[in-house]
Amino acid sequence: MTDSPVLKVDAVDVVRGGNPILQGVSLTVRAGEHWALLGPNGAGKTTLLRMLGAFEHPTRGSVEVLGHRLGRVDMRALRAGIGHVDPRHTPDSHLTVREVVLTGATNTADLIPRWEATAEQLAEADRLIDLLGLSHRGDAGWHILSQGQRGRALIARALMPSPRLLLLDEPATGLDLAGREQLLERIDRLQHAHPELASVLVTHHLEELPPGTTHAMLLRDGRAVAAGPVDEVITTEHISACFDHPVRILRQEGRWSVRPAQPALN
Template sequence: MTPTSITSSTAPVVLDVADVRVARAGRDLLAGVSMRVRVAEHWALIGPNGAGKTTLLTLCGALGHPTSGTVDVLGRRLGRVDLSELRRRIGHVDPQHRMLRDNTVLQVVLTGLTGSSDPVARWSPTPAEEARARSLTASVGLGARSTARWSVLSQGERGRALIARALLASPALLLLDEPATGLDVAAREHLLDTLDEVRASHPDVASVTVTHHLEDLPASTSHAVLLRDGRVFAQGPADDVLTSELVSAAFDHPLVIERVAGRWSARTRWAGPAASM
């Protein structure tokens, strides 16, 4: 099947990955990958294990450099820019976020300003910064939990706290690395509803989400990239890419993809009695 590509709008470009190759130990993790994300677009990176999703997200977050090709993040080209300065304008949501101390929710959210895993010694937020942190904490449904310690939070509460943390520095680009990992169905739905609400209330923020499961995509997902073997198999508006035909081909498995009330689901295509043998 020929890979598919659909052009985007003419809104300002936030992220431009052009003909990127990433090689490690003589092996291509990505090859010939291009992707352009514009303001207010919300992209999903989908593909089998080993397809290159995490490697591509690393480039999007200015956490690595390509072997060849170019990556422009927020108008700045990797290799020609102070990465620490650039990273402050990128929000990261990683369920594997680690910290040394058992911080409160508010303390965790405030580390979005310092870019540290734990509160920085002898640093304190301004009254305006703390007020914004409290407002964001409340906006993700954790206002009453702002003094709760990390160790007593559910995985879903941690995910929502990390979203507030990522938003505190007013990023132009939000990156989410499998944000629904480890959540039960109720916590997942709460998290995805939160993401939809965040995207509606921050219309100038673009986002890229990595996930293995279509069911973990918020309804606000606008675009998608299907990766296979380190290459782009299809990309463009989500409804044009997340189809039974394309997803089945990318995963090499017969699947039926449906979208109901904005949300996707995937199941094996039934092919008669032989399918159960």
């Protein structure tokens, strides 16, 4: 791993219409680190993720993505080095899983007319499809996939350009138990297969965190409640303060769960 940060956010404020969205937020993400952004609705998670993905500028403070400071770089060119997974992305329904993944090579919503993938790109698409557990669905049409399969296909698509940074915006939203567990298992495998890849995952729910999560930031009302190594941040005290509700945090076999602050009486 290199010492140069993949992401560096320094004392960032975001103000819209006179309303503060983020206040004094700082964050440093290095290669091989896997961060979780947690917090209640309206905490500022999506705004921060959009800045990390080079879609928005801060009002004050600085943001460096892949060594480039926002405001001094072509944002569109910078986004080519970032894998951004948005579960709301809707490819054309006539595409197969393999074709959807290949659109990641051109960063387009559809296959470009007369564009042909190279042998290397085809091989990489198949490797990623296998890594995400979709080899049996490579030729299946997008319209017949389950929501969980679509989510994993979008991760494979985001990885096609070999990005240094992967951003996951609530990837388990709307999934049933099986779909969520299949997704988390494959994210965990991905983290082992790409040890230099850094990632940031946004969620409301501790149960949706992959076991390989290394760091976390808790946001509330646009401010960081805590940030750092995951075992120091995801604690009963910090989670209770972040969500303004008393709970107990348990971790077993690498996964987190939430319980009432007081055990139920028999």
